[in-house]
Amino acid sequence: GAGVSQSPSNKVTEKGKDVELRCDPISGHTALYWYRQSLGQGLEFLIYFQGNSAPDKSGLPSDRFSAERTGGSVSTLTIQRTQQEDSAVYLCASSLYRGLDYEQYFGPGTRLTVT
Amino acid sequence: DQQVKQNSPSLSVQEGRISILNCDYTNSMFDYFLWYKKYPAEGPTFLISISSIKDKNEDGRFTVFLNKSAKHLSLHIVPSQPGDSAVYFCAASETYNQGGKLIFGQGTELSVKP
Numbered sequence: 001g002a003g004v005s006q007s008p009s010n011k012v013t014e015k016g017k018d019v020e021l022r023c024d025p026i027s028g029h030t031a032l033y034w035y036r037q038s039l040g041q042g043l044e045f046l047i048y049f050q051g052n053s054a055p056d057k058s059g060l061p062s063d064r065f066s067a068e069r070t071g072g073s074v075s076t077l078t079i080q081r082t083q084q085e086d087s088a089v090y091l092c093a094s095s096l097y098r099g100l101d102y103e104q105y106f107g108p109g110t111r112l113t114v115t
Numbered sequence: 116d117q118q119v120k121q122n123s124p125s126l127s128v129q130e131g132r133i134s135i136l137n138c139d140y141t142n143s144m145f146d147y148f149l150w151y152k153k154y155p156a157e158g159p160t161f162l163i164s165i166s167s168i169k170d171k172n173e174d175g176r177f178t179v180f181l182n183k184s185a186k187h188l189s190l191h192i193v194p195s196q197p198g199d200s201a202v203y204f205c206a207a208s209e210t211y212n213q214g215g216k217l218i219f220g221q222g223t224e225l226s227v228k229p
Contacts, residue, residue, distance in 0.1 A: 004158070031215050033215065033216060033217075035217075038206055040221075040223060042119075042121075042204060042219040042220050042221040042222055043159070043204065043206075043217075044219070045216045045217065045218065045219075048215060048216045050215070056216060058216075059216070060138070066117075084193040091158055091159070093158075103161045103164070104151075104161065104215065104217065106151075106158030106159045106160070107158050108156070108157055108158050109157075109158055
């Protein structure tokens, strides 16, 4: 079946502009995660959606970052007034959350470059 | 504060030999650990996991060892193959307190030479 897809694959934007990144999770997966990987760094957790529960936003680096998940499926990560330090690969993952037994499936990522 | 650390940014191994990738963590509440493999321009793919109630999990050429007292885990690949060349990330989770969010290490780039 289809995996996690993300769009766009690459985005170049000017400092101060807003950007929207999209994630389509695997059908039926109840949990959705956003991470980012800055150059030379590991993956950094941003936000986590699980079913109808309130999202865990503890990893969002500033109030310029927000995310929503519509209808329990597609998610959009929005970065307002982008800064150069926002440049990174933004990765989305989904999982069929089953307590201890779960695996997160990652999309290919969106490479964001802020000039 | 880096809760999951991979102190070796790179590792080079001869084909057919054993690769050992190491990971240390500081949070004693972590109860589930995973290894992911990442090729350039692709998302990470799940490799193997281990629950804190175990100290070893094996899947084919891949074995993960967990030493809770030392807060250390390692991934053994034997025999190593050139196709194993990739970046390997260690990840940990507090499944009951923090849901499914994963805390990742910085990654170790493995190069397997023919």
